[in-house]
Amino acid sequence: MRREPHPFSGAIYEEEANGLVRITDEKKGKTGLFTWEGTWVEGDITYADPHMLYLVGAPDLPPEKDIFWTMLPPHETSPKPSFTGNFSRGTEARPKVVGKYVGDPGMETDEGMRSAAHLPQSFFLDNDRKPELIPEVYKLSSPMPGGPVKIPTDRFYKQEYHDLEVEKIWKKTWQMACREDDITEIGDYHLYDIAHLQFIVVRKAEDEFAAYPNACLHRGRRLRECSGKGAREFRCPYHGWSWNLDGSLKELPAEWDFPGVRDDVCEMPKVKVATWNGFVFINPDPDAISLEEYMGPEMLQHYAKTKLQNRYKQADVVKVIRCNWKIAMEAFMEAYHTIATHPQLLLSGGDLSDTRSDVFGNWSRLGHAGLSTCSPHRGIMVPKEHTLAAYHQVADFNRDYLRDHIGDEVEQFSDTELVEQTFNNLFPNFSPWGGWARIVYRFRPHGDNPDECLMQAMLLAPWAEGKPKPPPAPTRYLQADDLWVEAQELGTLAKIFDQDCGNIPQVQLGLKTKQPAYIWYSQYQEGVIRNFHKNYERALGLKESQ
Template identity: 40%
Template sequence: MVETLTGTNRSKGITYDELLDMDTHQVPPRFREDSPMPAGPTIVNPSIYYSRDFFDLEVERLWKKVWQMACHEDDIPNVGDSHVYDIANLSFIIVRTAPDEIKAFPNACLHRGRALLTEDAKGVHEFRCPFHGWGWKIDGKLKEVPCQWDFPTVSEKTHSLPPVKVGRWGGWVFINPDDNAEPFEDFLGDIDRHFQPIPFERRYKAVHVAKKLRCNWKVAQEAFMEAYHVVATHPTLLDVMGDANSKYDVFGNLSRAISPNGMLSPHVNPALVAEPLEGAKTYAKVRHALSGNVYERLGEDRVKVTARDGRTGIFDHAAHHIEGELDHADIQLCDWVGGRLPEGWEEEIDPTTTGPVPERRKAMADQMREQWRESLGDEVDEISDAEFVDTIYYNLFPNISPWGCFDPIFYRFRPNGDNPEECIHEIMFMLPVAKGQPRPAPAPVHWLDFDDDYCDAPELGMLAKVFNQDVVNLPHVQKGMKSIKSKEIVFANYGETKIRHFHKLLNEHLSR
């Protein structure tokens, strides 16, 4: 049965500090830091997710005035390499002007506004407008104006490309279009201490997938900022994650969640998941951790569901009933079992360890240590179980989510052009390299359109199935918000701390 009231201010089960006390290695002190937000409520009007006026306000007071990640240094490794960064209706050029110098400019000809670049470019020597031929050196200085005699007020002094502020952290390139922006170092605060023992300087972009979604960028981002949704959206995680026992903290422009793994969700009946499931397979035959119903793949878009009382039903991957006495099924497990599967996944056996929590976490950590030993050597022996096992995910305002320790995930969320009800979800895997070794070349972007499946990007591995679970809700959230009669969305005091923190900072920016 799903946990509801507990009579305390937290969910049932072990606390995160108690889990850390069981660790077989020394745990970094930052894991025990408590920096929660004051209690709410935080209430927002749902129109901020679809209003044209609000979207335009974000452009003027957020995207034109906030530090934001534009690209990775490795995307522009050589002098003249240029990256086009688009955000809402704005466009910027990020260019390497010297071996260790990067500059940024608005992506617009100063004559009639034509975009100077429409895509990334390698080794450019100038920015030449294709419309009338005005040209600039890559450092932004005006180089040439055809018939310059006809423009007596135009000179290098007056019409060089205006520079945009640039900051660099961990191999990432940030920009801020505001000439009066706060110093980049002040914006980041003491962020570096959170990304040990493998800082981003020691990671490379092994995967980069960008998926278009039919929802506002905030709707998408907020879906990945808390573990509260796991109980309904990710039933396949309930026997491995203490979702409702997650820890949330805020630090300046940074927020953090730590979701403990190697334990049961407090929502789950331990006796139910302990029952053996004959022929269980990770993606083809699973038991719902709450209902106990078994979902078995009959083929793509066909799932047999067997209830604990013996009733059965056949459903498609979207949980539409096809036949049988059982006429209701969980959409998430129907898609997990009956949706797209890369070749060979139907036969994959779940490697999840079982047993008491300390032994389970140690086994998971030891497995990860050996996995990374080949590339990182004995360095892995100094790292705690928590750093290997737990899901540690940060958000740096306004729109990136770098994950901590050995989890390679790095998200970015941004509007899809000028449409308030579309966005782009970017997934990057930042893998570590051994000390002293150079970063390999970054992966190119693999674009997925609105109706593409995340499984169309096999480089995502099993996370493709998890992302499918996440985004099936989002267009329905976008639609449903317009029907909320109260015009209020309320966020949980603790479990949605990161979302509350985001809206606090967003309101501060938009109120300036």
């Protein structure tokens, strides 16, 4: 049975039968019984931490799947590490630490106010045991300038903003459509949906891709209804008009009845296509700048060594969430929420209040060059020498783990690259994590409903360069009422997601009630989100007050 102390109060949350959770606060001599969804059943404790209730009482992963996601064996045939890092069954190697909430007082640094746990980036880089291997881009510091900003709530639920996004973002920006491994053979194609738009992305030659709007040029019927393999043409099921894989017209039945029409339909409208690190991107705007220019040199350099194209897609899960796509994405663009949303992480580590953030135009990174060992919100501060020792320990562990999967290639990486678990974001909605973290996010509107979105999570597992990869994992689809833990292939990441998704539908509802009708983003910890909204306002042509 699951049993956890709360990191602030020390009250014990203990699983009982039928999804119930017993809370015992020995200091106060009080108890309470709750359903894991939060309903009080009995006792003199009448309110409970909803995220702790979920962690202890909700449906769980089976023990063999309750593995920290970066430690998941990449494939069934891969070796399993001796330490897998589950955090819900009371078997962790690290002791649990409870500390009274005191709040993070912050501290003044050369770059402005930071957490009291702040250690400069240079501390980790200067103490790297392989400094010659650190990429130059890792040494850059570029925090979002300015102070806290307020954003109107309208842009998260009003239809007019969704409609603007379709015209100004989804028809105008580079978007990740699929992995190259999803369409491995000539004629394989993937249907990419964004709002009410749909595009066919096809491998038209061994190393060439193309994309077209999924609509017949005759009467507009969709040419394909699902992704597929081995196409030799795109033939409309309605009247039989067809086009070759390169978009050229193949057949116009009864062409005698369409005099003068051939010139207008002889080519499918082409959508810009580009590839990067094993991903296929599209941009419907024929005048768009190149993908490389859009990403910027910092992003290109940051991922150059980790070669995401060599990774194996071991998991791919898409879930409907009852909130706007921006609300869902913002939940993963800051670590500030950890102290409240993921309280179990504080028990055996820091509270992530010292998480670094940098912004570079359309690309931003969060969590770069550091390791969270302190918990200033609980007054638990660790000497920097201890933090450095833990930093080296994590690097050594990851080096040994990766050696089983990529061999001596692991020696090409510095400590900093091996420790890195950076959440990164390319405007508008693509988030491949840095280092060896495996996670890739994508957030999209669910059709034309601004109150719902699709959150996609992939795991790209380490795989040796040149070694044949297994077929990519098929996509699992979860509905709004499904729990992430139903996707056991995500390991403990699924449990983290369920905690996050306990918040964001409630945010969507709360925004419609909130007065005044705006929300705040902080100076530093939410700086990556501020950068997103800066790019968002520029794309939509909005003023700050809109």
